[in-house]
């Protein structure tokens with residue numbers, strides 16, 4: 117069984133999937149695939165990603181890497197941003213977030229712009 | 235040498251240099267424009283009448299040697315768009331030159347008795363009142379050119395386009411950039427109309443031979459500057475080739491769209507299928523493909539972040555600066571337009587005729603909603619700017635901004651607070667920004683509450699970001715920090731490095747303390763910001779505004795926003811907590 121997702125990669129990582137500054141594609145994956153399988157497919161180092169969305173739900177923020185285990189479904193849209201993107205805190209305050217990201221934020225303290233000094 | 239107040243009275247064409255009164259001595263930038271506005275402007279005056287004034291002030295550190303990204307000028311007074319107090323600020327050449335002339339603020343008041351228009355030429359020798367007939371009816375690209383031909387030393391040119399001449403409520407004030415192009419706008423709130431009402435088409439500032447900025451404690455200033463510069467250059471978003479330097483503020487387009495918070499087709503949806511085509515990533519691709527234009531452009535000398543760009547046209551020529559996020563969203567996604575070339579053409583029009591791009595894009599979107607054009611009609615949208623340029627009856631309606639246009643076209647989906655339309659963040663999806671839109675002293679404004687490290691600002695650990703509790707405190711903290719940064723002369727984008735790097739935060743405060751000789755540290759930022767907010771809030775109360783004005787538009791309470799299908803559900807009581815402290819009702 118396979119599923120098809122709609123994938124967008126933004127920033128420098130777009131090059132790994134054939135684009136320049138952004139890449140968009142429909143992608144066939146094995147059923148049960150996770151975000152980490154996408155990383156493996158395009159040789160993306162998780163630390164080089166920042167914000168990740170699945171169907172407009174925020175699943176990751178820079179430095180937390182909370183989304184690796186998210187399971188993808190047929191018809192999902194996934195957006196992956198490279199490191200170095202800005203999203204000021206108050207412009208995301210109150211957005212829908214995945215449960216695993218909420219959990220990670222509770223552990224790390226949520227009120228940061230980024231979670232890394234990289 | 236202490237800073238002087240330059241009072242220019244257009245009624246008798248006089249200019250006087252006054253000592254900075256003690257009560258205003260500690261302020262600069264927004265703090266100073268708001269203090270003067272509160273003390274000198276009748277809150278109930280007509281914004282275009284003889285009793286309003288235009289206050290222009292550089293920030294605390296503007297004009298000092300190599301303070302990074304510190305060339306912002308504040309423009310204040312009573313807004314014709316909102317009827318509230320207003321501070322709008324811009325980059326460009328003016329801030330450093332005003333400061334280097336030893337001027338802390340310019341107060342422009344009165345109205346010429348002869349009904350003529352003037353160009354003010356300000357130099358170390360004083361103010362010359364020149365006949366502006368040669369500039370009248372002209373757009374800002376030509377005005378900037380003509381001023382550099384006529385006046386020596388590549389001066390700063392603060393000016394208004396045709397929209398400001400007509401005193402329409404969406405008139406911005408242009409400041410020229412290092413290439414002598416317009417595009418650095420104190421856009422919001424119609425302050426260009428306030429300048430027009432004073433009979434002033436342009437203010438030309440030449441700092442040659444000026445005294446420069448006095449620095450009270452050079453060692454402290456240098457220490458602060460060093461820390462701040464290091465933080466900016468170290469941070470991922472602000473360093474060379476970082477997010478802002480590579481894609482400008484338009485780095486946000488795809489993020490906000492992915493999040494479902496990108497206002498689309500007059501705030502009827504939260505995602506735009508064409509967002510990627512008008513994003514910062516696409517601007518970078520165009521610059522590479524057409525081999526002209528640039529990213530990583532600085533809007534004033536000395537900016538080390540350089541988030542601006544020059545967009546190239548189809549012919550491969552440098553065309554317009556700057557296609558930034560709010561502009562590209564307002565004239566693009568919010569009008570259903572997915573063509574960057576057309577967004578750039580409309581940006582050029584706004585720069586030339588003197589419109590705020592946010593209000594202009596929202597106005598076109600509301601007119602589309604009212605049936606004037608189909609959403610996505612880029613050719614039709616571009617042609618509307620010609621109506622505004624010519625001052626046709628249609629153009630005059632559109633030049634008044636969103637609320638007037640909504641009335642003219644019978645539209646009830648009107649995305650404004652206190653008469654000013656919302657920027658590019660949907661408050662139904664991004665609840666936090668909605669609190670700031672509703673309660674800001676300026677009307678719906680995205681920069682009113684900029685990001686600041688809550689742990690540094692003293693609220694860290696007290697707020698659970700996943701609940702609604704504490705949102706009022708957080709919004710107030712953001713708004714206060716912003717009011718402070720708006721007073722420094724630093725660009726608001728230093729907020730990122732000073733947020734994440736504590737040394738940067740301290741460095742900002744120390745550089746201000748070094749210039750002014752004040753004893754302030756990072757701990758004083760929020761209390762001083764609150765002092766500014768209090769002055770602004772009191773002005774608004776005296777102008778007749780109450781808590782009932784601190785509300786988001788009604789349609790957001792019942793129209794569900796896709797894709798999350800959410801409405802605005804923050805209670806009025808929660809909103810009222812933000813400013814309860816001003817009148818002591820928070821006890």
Ligand code: SF4
Pocket residue numbers: 303304305325531532533534537538539540541542725726727
């Ligand atoms: S960071 Fe951008 S907006 Fe700020 S001063 Fe520099 S170029 Fe201007």
